Amino acid sequence: MTTVATGWRRRGAAVTAAAALLVGITAGALTACAPQGPGSAQPSPSATDLPEGVSAELQQGRSDVAARQAQVVIANATDETLVVGDLEVADPRFDGAIVRVNDRDSRIGPGRSVGVRVQLPAVACGDDVPSDDAAESVLTLAYVLGEVSGVATATVDDPLDFVGPLHERDCRAAAVADAANVTLSDFDPSPPGEPATLTMSVAPTGRGAVTITGIQTTNLLTFGTVSQTTVETWPLDEAVRPGDTGRVDIALPLLPLRCDPHAVQEDKRGTIFDVEVELDGEPGEFELAASEDLRGQILTWVADWCGFGG
Structure with a gap:
């Protein structure tokens, strides 16, 4: 010893x-x-x-x-x-x-x-x-x-090639932030069978230009109505120009993409959305994550909407 x-x-x-x-x-x-x-x-x-x-x-x-x-x-x-x-x-x-x-x-x-x-x-x-x-x-x-x-x-x-895409995505997000503060600002839950409303807010800084062209479905959430086919990208056309002021709120019709309980219980990226933009004429994407409070509200709603909530 x-x-x-x-x-x-x-x-x-x-x-x-x-x-x-x-x-x-x-x-x-x-x-x-x-x-x-x-x-x-x-x-x-x-x-x-x-x-x-x-x-x-x-x-x-x-x-x-x-x-x-x-x-x-x-x-x-x-x-x-x-x-x-x-x-x-x-x-x-x-x-x-x-x-x-x-x-x-x-x-x-x-x-x-x-x-x-x-x-x-x-x-x-x-x-x-x-x-x-x-x-x-x-x-x-x-x-x-x-x-x-x-x-x-x-x-x-x-070996998984994560640094390059992370760097590109974060630099694009910084360029977007220079033109506008883009956030997920509010969530209004819905009863089963109806879409909830997720609010994206765009507040121009007045310094730059960006066009928000769409927001993509996650592994847990999608957009649209109950009767329509699942969409990969919900189209948007919100243009921000230098000198713009005033916040714009965009209502997004949100639906669960899946209703298996383990998808909610083990969720890691279900409330992180890829937002499609155009900067200086070049298309790209950046990640927009719900806050912890908003994430909790959305996951609770999914559980209730799908019928396995507490």
Whole structure:
């Protein structure tokens, strides 16, 4: 028992020392290098590659989306236990470092992998941000592997290709917000067999132009009347021009797309809508989410409308 405890204290001390080295290296790199634009960072020349047999990827699952998080999935194909301390990912498409959510060490046994949850900062937009083809995500982490400790840096892949679409979508949302504040502002429930009313509000800022051309069905909700065929997109034609003022409220006829109880009980993205827009003559989409209060009202209504509410 004493041997195990002593060994773990030594290992913990090594991770702590490696984490301190990571902080020092990061600080030194920021001091030595001139800024390269929003969210940019250079891997420290003092760090080494990932140990042989250790690999990492940046992934985002469906359960990560609402909290704006992702996971650094670290695989340990060695014969030793890998302990990972502080880590961060630098990517010029984000306005800051991607850092782990929990301040703790992660133990990864031989032949196993662990997803370390990380928080995504706001995106960086502008002409000085590299394209998705040119941008890289660079991981820096403090580790102990067997009797070896250190700080490693490596470019990590995005096998699910979530960073590029996220960056494009959020920058488009920022451009829309510069022209108008678009929100889901109200909800009026309905009895079974009739559509409810979801209100989208568009408040121009006076600074820019955007045309809202449609709002898409989610995996839980659709638009229209009970008698019509389900639509993928409810068409809209709300144009905002520079200098416009005054809020416009758009009434959307809302219906449940499905009535199986588990769809409501396990809902994660049923009240997040893709809104179709046109900016500078180019079509695109951005995500518009209901507030937590509005989401609760909508899910309660779906349960009642479908006949399985409390």
